[in-house]
Amino acid sequence: MRTSQYLLSTLKETPASAEVISHQLMLRAGLVRNLASGLYTWLPTGLRVLKKVENIVREEMQRTNANEILMPMVQPADLWEESGRWDDYGPELLRLNDRHKRPFVLGPTHEEVITKLVANVVSSYKQLPLSLFQIQTKFRDEIRPRFGVMRSREFLMKDAYSFHLEDDCLEKTYKTMFDAYCRIFDRLGLNYRPVLADSGSIGGDASHEFHVLAESGEDDIAFSDVSDFAANVEKAEALAPTEQRAEPTQDLTKVATPNVASIEDVTDFLKVDIKNTVKTLLVCGVENEDGTTPIIALVLRGDHQLNEIKAENLPQVATPLAFATDDQIMSAANCKAGSIGPVGLDVKVIVDRTAAQLSDFICGANENDMHFTGVNWERDCSDIEIADLRNVVEGDPSPCGQGKIIIKRGIEVGHIFQLGTKYAKAMNCTVLNEGGKNQTLTMGCYGIGISRIVAAAIEQNHDEYGIKWPEAIAPFQAAIVPMNMAKSARVKETAEALYETLKQNNIDVLFDDRKERPGVMFADHELMGTPYLLIVGERNLDAQQVELKNRITGEKSLIAIDDVMSLFS
RNA sequence: CGGUGAUUAGCGCAGCUUGGUAGCGCACUUGGUUUGGGUCCAAGGGGUCGCAAGUUCGAAUCUUGCAUCACCGACCA
Numbered sequence: 001m002r003t004s005q006y007l008l009s010t011l012k013e014t015p016a017s018a019e020v021i022s023h024q025l026m027l028r029a030g031l032v033r034n035l036a037s038g039l040y041t042w043l044p045t046g047l048r049v050l051k052k053v054e055n056i057v058r059e060e061m062q063r064t065n066a067n068e069i070l071m072p073m074v075q076p077a078d079l080w081e082e083s084g085r086w087d088d089y090g091p092e093l094l095r096l097n098d099r100h101k102r103p104f105v106l107g108p109t110h111e112e113v114i115t116k117l118v119a120n121v122v123s124s125y126k127q128l129p130l131s132l133f134q135i136q137t138k139f140r141d142e143i144r145p146r147f148g149v150m151r152s153r154e155f156l157m158k159d160a161y162s163f164h165l166e167d168d169c170l171e172k173t174y175k176t177m178f179d180a181y182c183r184i185f186d187r188l189g190l191n192y193r194p195v196l197a198d199s200g201s202i203g204g205d206a207s208h209e210f211h212v213l214a215e216s217g218e219d220d221i222a223f224s225d226v227s228d229f230a231a232n233v234e235k236a237e238a239l240a241p242t243e244q245r246a247e248p249t250q251d252l253t254k255v256a257t258p259n260v261a262s263i264e265d266v267t268d269f270l271k272v273d274i275k276n277t278v279k280t281l282l283v284c285g286v287e288n289e290d291g292t293t294p295i296i297a298l299v300l301r302g303d304h305q306l307n308e309i310k311a312e313n314l315p316q317v318a319t320p321l322a323f324a325t326d327d328q329i330m331s332a333a334n335c336k337a338g339s340i341g342p343v344g345l346d347v348k349v350i351v352d353r354t355a356a357q358l359s360d361f362i363c364g365a366n367e368n369d370m371h372f373t374g375v376n377w378e379r380d381c382s383d384i385e386i387a388d389l390r391n392v393v394e395g396d397p398s399p400c401g402q403g404k405i406i407i408k409r410g411i412e413v414g415h416i417f418q419l420g421t422k423y424a425k426a427m428n429c430t431v432l433n434e435g436g437k438n439q440t441l442t443m444g445c446y447g448i449g450i451s452r453i454v455a456a457a458i459e460q461n462h463d464e465y466g467i468k469w470p471e472a473i474a475p476f477q478a479a480i481v482p483m484n485m486a487k488s489a490r491v492k493e494t495a496e497a498l499y500e501t502l503k504q505n506n507i508d509v510l511f512d513d514r515k516e517r518p519g520v521m522f523a524d525h526e527l528m529g530t531p532y533l534l535i536v537g538e539r540n541l542d543a544q545q546v547e548l549k550n551r552i553t554g555e556k557s558l559i560a561i562d563d564v565m566s567l568f569s
Numbered sequence: 570c571g572g573u574g575a576u577u578a579g580c581g582c583a584g585c586u587u588g589g590u591a592g593c594g595c596a597c598u599u600g601g602u603u604u605g606g607g608u609c610c611a612a613g614g615g616g617u618c619g620c621a622a623g624u625u626c627g628a629a630u631c632u633u634g635c636a637u638c639a640c641c642g643a644c645c646a
Contacts, residue, residue: 013581484604519606
């Protein structure tokens with residue numbers, strides 16, 4: 001490609017709306033343009049990268065013997081009613097009507113469509129196991145799209161689904177997909193980690209996320225500093241302390257704490273260690289048979305944070321998690337939110353494992369502006385249940401039993417699930433088994449955010465001059481930058497000949513034939529992140545050489561024109 | 570959905586306090602100049618000042634409403 005025929009559209013200045021570096025560079029390097037909130041047009045340079053990512057993903061899916069298909073983006077609502085997700089999915093699911101007023105949705109994912117397809121097309125156990133995938137545009141009406149294509153509403157995704165007669169077969173395919181994902185992210189040249197994950201609203205049992213490690217990531221990942229254990233903080237278990245709880249040494253004492261509400265207020269006012277306090281959160285429980293909503297108290301050590309996923313997974317707690325309203329708090333505890341405590345509280349009390357190990361601690365007294373000190377479990381407050389409720393924090397023992405937890409930020413670029421029979425049951429997806437009986441299939445589901453990977457790769461590979469693409473996904477493998485081509489026939493001839501050679505060898509090469517000054521050309525190619533710049537100038541032509549500048553290392557060297565192809569072997 | 574802020578040329582911004590019909594830098598066009606790191610000079614083109622209503626002789630500027638965009642939070646495979 002010649003720049004004279006190519007839509008470069010680089011920008012010197014950063015559009016004000018771009019917050020994270022990948023978004024800024026994608027706009028500046030001319031990869032995407034914004035159309036509306038969460039909607040982006042892919043320009044030629046961006047599309048080249050997107051296609052390269054897509055092809056690597058496709059090749060590795062094909063290696064697992066998955067079949068590529070393409071499903072419609074618009075899906076009939078009755079499929080979603082059948083699976084129950086018409087009610088469960090929420091406003092993220094964009095719903096629309098056709099001209100006959102028939103309801104449809106814009107597909108945020110395709111479990112319903114594929115399960116229906118397999119139910120209709122596959123009828124015998126002999127056709128199993130079966131893996132199907134597609135690479136397709138998804139739409140999710142995100143509350144707050146942000147970070148450019150990292151969290152957009154319309155985005156490109158690879159989604160794969162596997163179908164099995166038995167769970168052990170599903171587990172085999174799950175492992176195959178896990179390995180395929182590792183190969184994909186290896187080939188993409190990204191620093192990534194597979195992590196244990198919560199399977200979330202999509203349902204099912206085992207689940208891993210694949211995260212690209214980057215400061216701008218939206219997820220916290222807990223790692224062991226010794227083993228290869230990694231889990232999303234949502235999922236990472238906070239182990240119970242191993243030390244015995246100390247015996248009580250203080251009497252239960254009620255102290256006045258005027259205008260003290262938050263844990264920080266308490267520690268300041270009473271001059272105590274935050275680790276000797278507990279906080280009590282009231283949440284809605286599962287509805288009783290008579291339709292009333294019980295209130296549940298969750299107790300955490302003052303410095304810890306509630307893990308909402310863990311709370312939701314408790315059988316007594318309503319899903320989705322809902323905090324008690326001020327009125328509910330008043331009727332359950334007879335005080336404001338800042339003064340609740342477990343002592344004498346007439347609701348179900350669930351205490352975090354670490355909070356349960358405290359003795360002589362401080363908590364609210366269920367009376368405005370009053371706290372208890374010297375509180376001890378059993379003596380002052382019995383009939384409690386102990387559970388893992390909190391987020392792990394750095395320094396906690398790793399759940400794998402080896403080492404301590406460290407926490408890093410990650411961008412979720414892949415997610416694999418063992419779904420089980422949830423959708424197959426709902427959509428009546430069965431085959432005849434060996435015994436001639438109908439048997440419900442068990443399923444796996446495997447997603448990769450193609451467009452998000454482009455942004456994640458930039459987050460991980462950039463410098464002050466622009467993007468530094470891993471070679472596998474660079475929009476161009478090389479750029480030819482001639483020096484003063486307009487004046488030098490030799491430079492022009494050499495550059496043209498080199499361009500022809502590279503093209504004939506199927507190298508993605510951009511020939512900068514603009515009548516621009518060198519600095520302008522260098523700056524543009526560095527911004528776009530082309531791995532190799534081939535600089536053709538009079539000064540090296542007598543020796544039949546061009547200058548090679550490596551974008552990743554920044555090294556400049558001379559290379560014989562005849563040897564240029566060796567860069568790409 | 571709550572909180573905050575923004576909306577003036579393709580991009581980045583000034584002008585608004587104190588109302589008088591719009592400006593700067595980059596980009597773009599033309600001519601010249603320069604040519605191994607974003608040259609310099611000159612001349613140009615481009616804006617219903619987000620939309621609507623109001624106040625006024627007169628509104629980018631004041632008032633009200635609406636829309637859109639972004640950030641923080643909640644939300645989220």
